[in-house]
Amino acid sequence: MKPATATINGSALRHNLKLIKSLAPNSKICAVVKANAYGQGIRCVTKNIENMVDAFGVARIKEALTIQESGYAGKIVLLEGFFDREELLKTLSRRFDTVIHCIEQLEMLEKVAQEWQKEQEKGFWKRKTKIYFPVSVWLKIDTGMHRLGIHPEDVSEFYQRLSQCPLVSSISFISHFSRADELDCGYSEKQIAVFEEVSKGYSVERSLSASSGILYWQQAHYEWVRPGIIMHGISPHNRPITELGFKPVMTLSSSLITVRTHKAGEPVGYGAAWISPKDTKIGVVAIGYGDGYPRNAPEGTPVFINGRKVPIVGRVSMDMMTVDLGIDSQDKVGDEVILWGKDLLIEEVAETIGVINYELITKLTPRVLIEYKEE
Secondary structure: OOOOEEEEEHHHHHHHHHHHHHHOOOOEEEEEOHHHHHHOOHHHHHHHHOOOOOEEEEOOHHHHHHHHHOOOOOEEEEOOOOOOHHHHHHHHHHOOEEEEOOHHHHHHHHHHHHHHHHHHOOOOOEEOOEEOOOEEEEEEEOOOOOOOOEOHHHHHHHHHHHHHOOOEEEEEEEOOOOOOOOOOOOHHHHHHHHHHHHOOOOOOOEEOOOHHHHHHOHHHOOOEEOOOHHHHOOOOOOOOOHHHOOOOOEEEEEEEEEEEEEOOOOEEOHHHOEEOOOOEEEEEEOOOHHHOOOOOOOOOOEEEEOOEEEEEEOOOOOOOEEEEOOOOOOOOOOOEEEEEEOOEOHHHHHHHHOOOHHHHHHOOOOOOEEEEEOO
């Protein structure tokens, strides 16, 4: 009998990546593995696909360090750039690619470069026995997300200053769709037009498409694409993508730890939030919000037991949840309970609870065991 366990299928992960390559055959792949590789385990995911991608993308420098210290020697992109001087120095010493999305980052880089030039006269630049090197910069342009990125009219100035910075080895352009899954709203076409206009006259590599862009905006694949959640066979918009050939990579499961007869009119769990309308059997599952399963999962949220879906009843508690097995059920202690996976798509669970897929997988806690397998 196992407690809450996330089983990661390496074969499905590689299958999905091959499918992504077929969708964007002329683009290099920056596999985004932020938030512990979308809850799948950053070390093992990167090891599984490192020979299939051209770079890894992360949100925090700690994630980049984890990948590099696991033995990966390739390109790692800090998608939000460095947060302070210390992170910039680590970026230079570890040769991470960095996004520049604001004037403060540019000025910090220029200041460190001035110091570096002075030290160059002494032969090399050392800080705490580390040597610093020029790095590749991805200039983030705000094409309509209005979150991170410089204004299009500032591209020329930023590009010129970066070109003159001795700590910059190359410059690429990057942006981000905000409504890529809304195919008929017209907004993505506007973002593409802005991105193409600002990149005219520059000999740079470009990246605009993350998961939804890869699926739906072929004209915006450019030199680099940035797959994230679709690598794991999970939809970026709560509509399943299994019909496109993607395979779910994670199966979240646990076990029945007791099966109880339950009389009509009796409540179950905290607050008597659910009262059974009939005689039934109640199963107690060893998973709760302490494992990252949402406490607000409503009555009727499905789980999968012995070939069928059964509903959650009562409140999800820290370590357990209760499900209505039905009066004629033959389920027994130790039986596997699937919270999501190929037999119960995460999109259905997310829609029932009223959250997005991203939230379900990234909120799993370290208490959940992670196992890896091959088909």
